[in-house]
Amino acid sequence: MKPPHPEKRRHKRIRAQGILKLKYKVIGGGSHRIVYDLQNGYVLKIALRKRGFKSNKAEYNLYINCPPELQKHFCPVVELGDGWIIMQKMVIGVPGSSEYEKKISNLGNLLLSYGIEPLDFKRKNLALTQDGEITVIDYGNFKFNFEKSE
Numbered sequence: 001m002k003p004p005h006p007e008k009r010r011h012k013r014i015r016a017q018g019i020l021k022l023k024y025k026v027i028g029g030g031s032h033r034i035v036y037d038l039q040n041g042y043v044l045k046i047a048l049r050k051r052g053f054k055s056n057k058a059e060y061n062l063y064i065n066c067p068p069e070l071q072k073h074f075c076p077v078v079e080l081g082d083g084w085i086i087m088q089k090m091v092i093g094v095p096g097s098s099e100y101e102k103k104i105s106n107l108g109n110l111l112l113s114y115g116i117e118p119l120d121f122k123r124k125n126l127a128l129t130q131d132g133e134i135t136v137i138d139y140g141n142f143k144f145n146f147e148k149s150e
Helices: 006-020 050-065 098-113
Strands: 025-029 033-037 042-047 077-081 084-088 126-128 134-136
Touching (some): 042 050, 050 077, 050 084, 098 134
Antiparallel strands (some): 025 033, 033 042, 077 084, 126 134
């Protein structure tokens, strides 16, 4: 199935913003979710479509159920609700240096070694922690086999 044209996605987000009427600034989103800055160090991701609900649950389940040595590479999840998820806000971008290209590649291989298929694993979905560690900030499309809980 062909993905929606970017202009149609933008109109859907604008329509959703009008319906939600949240006072927070929109800082991102795609065709499935819209992301608000809660201005307190956290973001709110709201599902716009069925796939957005699945992405929120996938992020929650992956973060909660993955081994501690992997959990440090995922943006922390604070809370999950019906159609929304709250996560820590991460703003430091990953530099384009060869050093970080290697680190990104190593992280991708680490995820694969744990049985995680990192779909949508790209630079725009990564950030750095204050300590300079690469963290995945959007992992709602990752495939994994961990036991799910809610």
